[in-house]
Structures are given as C-alpha cells and as structure tokens.
Amino acid sequence: MEIFWFLIIAVVLAMFFVLDGYDFGTGIIHLFFAKSEKDKEVIAKAAGLFWDSNEVWLVAAGGMLFMAFPTFYASVFSGFYLSLILVLWLIIFRAIGLEFRSQFNYQMWKDIWDKSFGVSSLLLALFFGIALGNVVRGVNLGGVEQGISTYEAHFFFLPLWNSSFSPLTNHPGVIDWFTIIIGLISVVTLAIHGANWVIMKTNSSINEKLKKVIFKLNCVLLALTIVSVICWQIVNPDALNNFAEKWYLLLFPLLYIVGLTGLFFIHKFKKDRYGFVCSTLLIVGGISSSLASLFPVLLPSVNDINEPLSIYNTAASDYGLSVALGWGIIGFILLFVYMIVQKRIMGGKIDHMDYGH
Amino acid sequence: MEDMIFYDRLQFAFTITFHYIFPQLTMGLSLIIVFLKGLYLRKKVEKYNDAAKFLMKIFAINFTMGVITGIPMEFQFGTNWAKFSELTGGIIGQTLAMEGMFSFFLESSFLALFIFGEKLMGQKLHFLTGFLVFLGSWASGWFILATNAWMQHPVGYEVLENGKYVLENFSALFTNPWLLPAFLHNQLASVVTSSFVVASIGAFYILRQKNIEYGKLFLKTGVIFGLISSLLVAFPTGDWNAKNVAKYQPASFAAMEGIFETEEAGAEIVLIGQPNMVEKKLDNKIAVPNILSFLTYQEWDKQIVGMDHFEEDELPDNIPALYYSYHIMVGLGTIFIGVMSLAGFFLWRKKLYNIKPLLWTIMFLVPFPYIANITGWYVAELGRQPYLVYGLLKTADGVSPTVSSGNTLFTLLGFVALYMLLGLLFLVLVGKAIHQGPKHQTH
Ligand code: HDD
Ligand code: HEM
Ligand code: HEM
Numbered sequence: 001m002e003i004f005w006f007l008i009i010a011v012v013l014a015m016f017f018v019l020d021g022y023d024f025g026t027g028i029i030h031l032f033f034a035k036s037e038k039d040k041e042v043i044a045k046a047a048g049l050f051w052d053s054n055e056v057w058l059v060a061a062g063g064m065l066f067m068a069f070p071t072f073y074a075s076v077f078s079g080f081y082l083s084l085i086l087v088l089w090l091i092i093f094r095a096i097g098l099e100f101r102s103q104f105n106y107q108m109w110k111d112i113w114d115k116s117f118g119v120s121s122l123l124l125a126l127f128f129g130i131a132l133g134n135v136v137r138g139v140n141l142g143g144v145e146q147g148i149s150t151y152e153a154h155f156f157f158l159p160l161w162n163s164s165f166s167p168l169t170n171h172p173g174v175i176d177w178f179t180i181i182i183g184l185i186s187v188v189t190l191a192i193h194g195a196n197w198v199i200m201k202t203n204s205s206i207n208e209k210l211k212k213v214i215f216k217l218n219c220v221l222l223a224l225t226i227v228s229v230i231c232w233q234i235v236n237p238d239a240l241n242n243f244a245e246k247w248y249l250l251l252f253p254l255l256y257i258v259g260l261t262g263l264f265f266i267h268k269f270k271k272d273r274y275g276f277v278c279s280t281l282l283i284v285g286g287i288s289s290s291l292a293s294l295f296p297v298l299l300p301s302v303n304d305i306n307e308p309l310s311i312y313n314t315a316a317s318d319y320g321l322s323v324a325l326g327w328g329i330i331g332f333i334l335l336f337v338y339m340i341v342q343k344r345i346m347g348g349k350i351d352h353m354d355y356g357h
Numbered sequence: 358m359e360d361m362i363f364y365d366r367l368q369f370a371f372t373i374t375f376h377y378i379f380p381q382l383t384m385g386l387s388l389i390i391v392f393l394k395g396l397y398l399r400k401k402v403e404k405y406n407d408a409a410k411f412l413m414k415i416f417a418i419n420f421t422m423g424v425i426t427g428i429p430m431e432f433q434f435g436t437n438w439a440k441f442s443e444l445t446g447g448i449i450g451q452t453l454a455m456e457g458m459f460s461f462f463l464e465s466s467f468l469a470l471f472i473f474g475e476k477l478m479g480q481k482l483h484f485l486t487g488f489l490v491f492l493g494s495w496a497s498g499w500f501i502l503a504t505n506a507w508m509q510h511p512v513g514y515e516v517l518e519n520g521k522y523v524l525e526n527f528s529a530l531f532t533n534p535w536l537l538p539a540f541l542h543n544q545l546a547s548v549v550t551s552s553f554v555v556a557s558i559g560a561f562y563i564l565r566q567k568n569i570e571y572g573k574l575f576l577k578t579g580v581i582f583g584l585i586s587s588l589l590v591a592f593p594t595g596d597w598n599a600k601n602v603a604k605y606q607p608a609s610f611a612a613m614e615g616i617f618e619t620e621e622a623g624a625e626i627v628l629i630g631q632p633n634m635v636e637k638k639l640d641n642k643i644a645v646p647n648i649l650s651f652l653t654y655q656e657w658d659k660q661i662v663g664m665d666h667f668e669e670d671e672l673p674d675n676i677p678a679l680y681y682s683y684h685i686m687v688g689l690g691t692i693f694i695g696v697m698s699l700a701g702f703f704l705w706r707k708k709l710y711n712i713k714p715l716l717w718t719i720m721f722l723v724p725f726p727y728i729a730n731i732t733g734w735y736v737a738e739l740g741r742q743p744y745l746v747y748g749l750l751k752t753a754d755g756v757s758p759t760v761s762s763g764n765t766l767f768t769l770l771g772f773v774a775l776y777m778l779l780g781l782l783f784l785v786l787v788g789k790a791i792h793q794g795p796k797h798q799t800h
Contacts, residue, residue, distance in 0.1 A: 070446020077435025157759035316447035331458035
C-alpha cells in the first residue's frame with residue numbers, strides 16, 4: 001500500500017514538473033531571449049493561458065503527500081521552512097507578473113512585470129533543483145548535536161546555508177555546492193523544456209533561434225549531468241545500490257539519456273512536438289531516477305543516530321491508504337477524461353487565441 | 358508557549374482571511390452564472406449570455422486569486438503546524454487530498470473551457486462547462502468544510518499509542534453532524550456575498566446611466582438571489598449551527614452569546630453590551646429575557662450554562678473577539694434581510710430602479726457580506742480555542758517544534774507585504790472589468 005501511494009505521488013509530482021515546468025521554462029526563455037514586443041507578448045501568453053491549471057498539480061501533490069505520508073509532510077515542510085515560504089512568494093510574484101503585464105499599455109510597466117515573471121521563474125527552477133539536491137543528500141534528522149538529538153527523531157530544521165557551503169558536514173544547509181549543481185541542471189532542463197513549449201505552441205519569430213539555443217543548452221546539460229553523477233557518488237555513496245540490485249530500474253536513467261540524445265537532433269525534427277517529447281523524457285527520467293535511487297527512503301539522515309525517513313516509517317494507517325486508493329482511482333479516471341476533453345477542444349497553436357480576462 | 362505560537366496563529370489568521378475573500382465570491386457567483394446561462398438557453402436573448410460571460414470574467418479574476426492564496430494555505434499546515442499535521446494527517450489529509458482530486462481539477466479544467474471555448478463547442482456544451490465549474494467550486498467547499506468539521510467535532514478516528522490519530526471510519530467524515538449545517542450555512546453565505554456584488558454592479562450601472570439594460574438585469578438577479586439567501590442563511594441554517602454549537606461546544610456558545618453566569622430559569626438574549634473581562638460581566642447591556650433559551654431549545658425556561666461553569670483553560674482565550682464577531686455576523690445578517698426585503702418589495706411594485714437612496718445603499722453595502730462571512734469564520738475558529746481539534750489536541754501542541762517565532766514573524770511580514778500588492782492588483786483588475794462592462798468583448 002505504501003508503495004502504491006509512493007508511485008502515485010511520484011507520478012503526480014512528475015506531472016507537475018512536466019506541466020508547470022514548461023511555464024517556468026517559458027519564463028526563463030522570456031527573460032533571456034524574447035526581444036521584440038510581439039514575441040514577449042506571445043511567449044507570456046504561452047505561459048499565461050495555462051499556469052493556473054498546471055499549478056493545481058502542485059496542490060494535488062501536496063494534498064496527497066499530507067494524506068499518505070503525514071510524518072514526512074510535517075517534517076519536511078517545517079524543516080525547510082524558509083525555503084518553502086520563499087518558493088511560495090516566488091510563485092505569487094510570478095503570477096502577479098503574468099497577470100499584470102498586459103493590463104496597461106506602458107512600456108515601463110510591461111518591462112517591470114516581465115522581469116518579475118522571468119526572474120521568479122528562473123529562481124523557482126533553481127530552487128526546485130536545490131530541493132531535489134537536498135532530498136538526495138539528506139539532512140541532520142533530529143537536529144543531532146554532539147551525539148544527542150535536540151528534537152524528536154523525525155524533525156529537523158535546516159538553515160539556508162552553512163559557513164562552508166559544503167554538503168559533506170553533519171550540519172548541511174539548504175544551499176551548498178552540490179545542491180547548486182542540481183539546481184543548475186534544473187534551470188537548464190526547464191529552459192530547454194520551456195523553449196520546446198514555445199516552439200510547439202506559437203509561431204513566434206524566434207522559434208528558429210530557440211532551436212539553436214536548445215542545442216547549446218543541451219551541451220551544457222550533458223556536461224552538468226556528468227559532473228553531477230560524480231558528485232552524487234561523493235555525497236551519497238549508496239546512490240547506485242538500488243540500480244545494481246534491481247536492473248529494471250535502469251529504465252529511468254535510460255529515459256533521461258534518450259531525451260538528452262534526442263535533443264541533439266533538434267534541427268532535424270519534422271514536427272515541433274518531438275522536441276517537447278524529448279524534454280519531457282528528460283524531466284520524467286531525471287525525477288524518476290532520483291526517486292528510484294533513494295527508494296524506499298524519502299529523506300536520508302546525515303547522522304548515524306536517527307534513521308532516515310522512509311515510506312514505511314512516515315505513512316498513514318493501512319486502512320486510510322486503502323480507502324484513499326479507492327477514491328483515488330475514481331479521481332484519476334475523471335481527471336483523464338477532463339484532460340482528453342480539454343485537449344480535443346484547446347489543442348494546437350495559441351496565436352489566434354485572445355488572452356487577458 | 359503562548360508566545361511561541363502567537364505569530365503562527367496570526368499568520369494563519371491573516372493568510373486564511375485573505376484567501377477566503379475570493380472563494381466566497383466564486384462559489385456563489387458560479388451559481389448565478391449558471392442561472393443566467395440557463396436563462397439564455399431557454400429564452401435565447403443575447404443579453405443573458407453577455408451577462409453570464411461578463412460575470413465569468415470577474416469569476417476568473419477571483420479564481421486566480423483563490424489559487425494564488427490557496428497554495429500557501431495548503432503549505433502552511435506543514436510549515437507552521439507540523440505537529441498537528443503529523444498527528445492528524447491520516448484523517449484531514451483525506452478530505453484535503455479529495456478536494457484537490459475532485460474539485461480543483463474539475464474547476465480549473467472547465468473554467469478554461471468556459472472562458473475560451475464558447476465558439477468551439479456550441480451553447481449546450483458551454484452551459485455544461487459552466488455547470489461543471491459550479492459543481493467543482495461547491496465540491497471544494499464541501500471537502501474543506503468536512504476538514505473543518507472534523508476539527509470542530511472529531512469523529513471516526515482512533516488514537517494510537519504514539520498519540521497519532523488514525524482513520525477508523527471513512528464515511529463518518531462525511532456524516533459528521535457538524536458538516537451539513539455548516540456546509541449549507543457557508544454556501545448560502547457565499548451566495549449572499551455574490552448577490553450583493555451582482556446587485557451592486559447593477560446599481561452602479563443604473564446610477565451612472567451606463568449599460569442600463571445590464572444594470573437592471575444585474576440588480577434584479579442580485580436582489581432575488583440576495584433576498585432568498587439572506588433569509589435562508591439566518592433560518593434554518595444559522596439557527597441550526599447555533600444549536601450544534603450549544604450541543605457540542607457549550608463553552609464557546611456561552612462565550613459567543615456573552616453569558617457570564619449560568620441562568621437557571623431561562624437565558625436572556627444579549628443584543629448590545631461590552632464584555633468586561635475583569636469583572637466578568639457585560640457593560641451597558643441591553644437584553645431580552647428568556648429568548649435565548651427558546652431559540653436554542655424551544656423552551657422558555659430551560660437552563661443555559663454560562664462561562665462560570667467551565668475551568669479557565671477550557672474557555673476560548675479571546676472572549677471579547679469571539680463575542681463581537683458573533684454579534685457583528687448576526688447583526689449584519691439582520692440588516693441584509695431588511696435591505697433585501699425592501700428592495701424585493703419595490704422590485705415587485707416595479708419601482709426599484711427609480712429609488713436612488715436604496716440604489717446607493719445597495720451599492721455601498723458590498724463590503725458588509727464579506728465582513729459577515731469573515732466574522733462568521735472568526736466565531737468558528739476562535740470558539741474552537743483553546744483546542745486545535747476540539748477536545749483532543751490543544752492549539753499550543755500542534756505547532757511546528759523546530760520553527761522559531763523569529764522565522765514566523767519574518768514570513769508573516771512578507772505575506773502582509775505581498776498580499777497588499779496582490780490586493781491592489783485585484784482591485785485594479787476588477788475595477789477595469791466593471792468599468793469596461795458586459796458589452797466589451799475580448800474573446
Ligand atoms: C453572509 C454571511 C453570514 C450571515 C449573514 C450569517 N452567517 Fe453565520 N456564519 C457565516 C456567515 C454568515 C460563515 C462565515 O459562513 C460561517 C463560519 C463557519 C460556517 O460554517 O459558516 C458562520 C457560522 C455560524 C455559526 C457557527 C459558529 C461555530 O462554528 O462555532 C453560527 C452559530 C452562526 N453562523 C449563526 C448565524 C445566525 C444565527 C445568523 C443570523 C442572522 C447568521 N449566522 C448569519
Ligand atoms: C475551512 C477550512 C479551515 C480550516 C481547516 C482551518 C484551520 C485552521 C487552523 C489549523 C488554524 C491554526 C490553529 C489555531 O489557531 O487553532 C486556524 C486558525 C484560524 N483560522 Fe481557520 N481554518 C479554516 C477556515 C477558516 C476561515 C475561512 C477563516 C476566516 C476567514 C479562518 C480563520 C481563522 C482564524 C482567525 C484563526 C486564528 C484563531 C486563533 O488562533 O485564535 N479559518 N484555522
Ligand atoms: C485552511 C483552509 C483552506 C485551505 C488549506 C485551502 C486551500 C486552497 C487551495 C490550495 C486552493 C487553490 C486551488 C487551485 O489550485 O485551484 C484553494 C482555492 C479555493 N478554495 Fe480554499 N482553502 C482553505 C479554505 C477555504 C474555505 C474555507 C473555502 C470555502 C468553503 C475554500 C474554498 C476554495 C475554493 C472554492 C477555491 C477555488 C478557487 C476559487 O474559486 O477561488 N477554501 N483553496
């Protein structure tokens with residue numbers, strides 16, 4: 001039962017990063033590459049039309065985590081207190097930027113909100129990667145000082161950084177060189193994803209240029225990926241054990257590699273859709289590989305005194321999980337129906353649609 | 358301990374109050390939109406369709422705000438109330454996760470279709486998408502109230518040795534005797550808000566001599582919905598809730614009614630008076646004997662327990678705020694019934710559109726249903742104190758053990774600043790939409 005819910009939440013999270021991921025990426029593209037007013041508008045629209053229904057996936061992931069693994073939810077959300085609240089603020093800023101920009105027709109006004117949209121998208125992408133880095137690296141569970149826990153064993157509190165910015169201490173912070181690397185991977189990946197979204201959804205004048213950008217970013221991503229795999233080994237030496245034991249898990253890194261390789265052929269693609277598919281593979285592959293390498297652990301402990309949080313010691317009761325599976329299945333079927341209906345009616349390029357309520 | 362949780366409580370109160378400004382309009386407004394769209398399908402008069410689409414624009418702005426301010430709510434259970442989440446997540450996590458699954462997805466998917474898809478799918482389907490948006494928003498109210506009802510009156514749970522509450526009976530969460538009255542009262546209260554908003558837009562257009570056709574339609578619709586919902590919100594649903602509080606939370610009932618001493622031979626109802634917490638009495642009291650006993654139990658001389666009956670640490674910790682909130686809600690409710698009855702009467706006599714003072718009154722009454730809704734929630738939430746889960750878990754024991762109050766103060770200040778900006782944005786957007794009026798087609 002725990003495994004079921006772990007899988008469901010993993011899927012919902014992946015959906016969130018694939019869907020909201022493209023509008024974060026669109027923000028990054030907007031910040032660096034959109035020059036003419038027409039492109040700016042179209043690109044903002046490519047995110048603006050969809051972001052609030054995409055963010056529902058975040059709400060859904062949060063709700064399910066709360067229901068299925070309450071101890072994990074409580075521990076992580078309070079432990080990463082400041083970083084999470086910062087994420088919330090950035091989400092709000094981004095939304096304000098998107099909704100505000102087209103309200104008045106002054107150039108300065110538009111510039112301010114464009115920057116707000118772009119910069120918060122960039123920072124959010126960075127933060128999501130950093131969060132993943134933290135989960136892989138582990139935290140000081142129980143707040144151990146000189147061998148004694150200062151909190152209950154499953155609680156912790158992480159400062160934003162420690163003085164050495166190193167992940168290899170007993171008192172890591174949210175930001176260190178390892179998590180920064182993962183954060184950069186996230187930024188580059190989502191930028192690629194966003195560029196693909198713009199190409200797929202619009203006829204903007206920079207689509208051709210974006211393909212070149214994707215190619216370059218993809219080279220950067222390849223380099224970063226190699227570096228990160230090495231660092232990953234240093235920070236968490238057990239990282240590959242799961243893959244060695246259960247070879248079928250290698251499917252997940254394979255997805256990532258296929259996506260990465262595919263994107264090198266971006267200029268040859270006949271349909272704009274293929275690029276988006278590749279970057280989707282990247283995201284899904286990246287997230288699923290990280291989770292698979294940890295499984296069944298959800299959050300490692302950097303001390304030897306307190307056990308890591310795993311799906312088994314943080315889950316709700318079996319009864320609760322099985323009723324929820326019942327309604328969960330009904331819910332997913334309904335959701336699937338909505339998505340098909342929406343796709344049938346609203347698919348295709350968006351240039352002809354009017355935006356601005 | 359009290360000091361440690363002060364900012365957590367303040368932050369929750371601030372962010373939820375701000376959040377609840379938006380859903381209370383969307384839930385009621387979606388009903389009115391569905392009504393107007395349905396009217397268009399039957400009568401085929403363009404005016405109704407334009408009116409529905411115009412209100413949907415206002416709905417969409419509110420929806421966006423609801424989403425932006427709702428995400429912090431979902432996070433805050435974990436960030437600020439970690440101990441509470443850990444202990445009760447197996448139960449209230451159910452209803453919260455169901456809200457996401459069954460209502461937010463429904464609402465957000467079909468809202469996009471309603472706004473952008475009219476030309477693509479024909480009128481009948483367009484009506485259907487509107488109806489689904491309505492269904493989604495009311496389902497959301499249902500699940501969130503199921504969550505709150507469990508905190509007010511916990512049912513269907515079991516306590517483990519480690520202090521955790523686990524679900525024992527899933528269906529009990531939805532047959533909770535607290536839920537149905539609270540849900541109906543709350544939904545009707547949100548219809549009150551939206552009726553006043555619609556009526557006041559109507560009054561504004563008529564007074565400004567602009568969009569007069571639509572102004573009349575909005576005013577008429579708002580007054581009819583407003584009259585019905587104002588009556589129903591007081592009776593039977595308000596009354597029903599009061600009986601529930603008297604039954605399940607007698608200490609909070611005594612505090613909200615301002616009864617300091619148990620009155621053996623029937624309790625009086627307090628109309629006006631200021632709680633004096635030092636001498637434990639009401640100053641400047643005006644009260645009518647025996648009415649409260651009658652309203653609560655239908656017996657004139659039935660005893661009602663006062664606050665003297667309870668230990669200090671069983672009583673809500675902010676009695677004056679609770680008492681005032683309750684009296685503001687009920688007082689405003691009475692005023693709404695009065696104004697809407699008057700407007701309804703003149704509407705029936707076909708004079709309403711010419712009575713300027715009444716139109717001005719309706720236009721300026723807009724903030725008050727919001728105040729009634731929010732004070733109503735303060736009654737519920739302050740009355741629940743000192744418990745987080747009534748009778749089981751004290752508020753002080755639910756807070757995050759690792760987050761210091763300095764951190765909370767910092768984030769509270771951040772939320773205040775951001776929400777000011779957000780509020781400004783909201784007013785600009787709504788003001789612009791109202792100014793442009795129904796005819797202005799952007800789609
Ligand atoms: C337009 C708003 C509005 C109006 C006019 C009223 N209410 Fe109300 N009331 C609410 C809006 C509201 C609310 C905000 O929607 C609450 C908060 C919790 C809930 O379920 O509904 C509420 C709760 C609430 C409670 C429960 C408090 C608790 O849970 O501890 C009682 C006893 C009443 N109401 C009673 C009344 C009575 C007797 C009214 C007579 C006029 C009345 N309300 C008018
Ligand atoms: C319906 C779902 C709701 C849930 C699950 C909920 C839950 C909570 C929780 C967990 C707290 C913090 C603990 C505490 O102080 O008791 C709280 C406090 C509070 N809530 Fe709610 N709330 C809900 C709705 C609302 C609404 C709509 C409002 C107002 C508009 C509101 C007003 C408050 C206030 C003022 C407090 C602070 C009370 C105090 O600490 O004295 N709540 N609520
Ligand atoms: C502590 C209490 C609450 C929490 C945690 C909460 C959570 C949320 C969240 C996460 C959203 C965004 C949904 C989305 O992404 O689409 C939202 C929106 C919404 N909430 Fe709340 N909420 C609370 C209180 C309430 C209350 C008391 C009501 C009404 C009874 C309510 C009704 C709604 C509705 C109808 C929406 C849809 C957005 C809209 O139409 O404005 N919420 N809420």
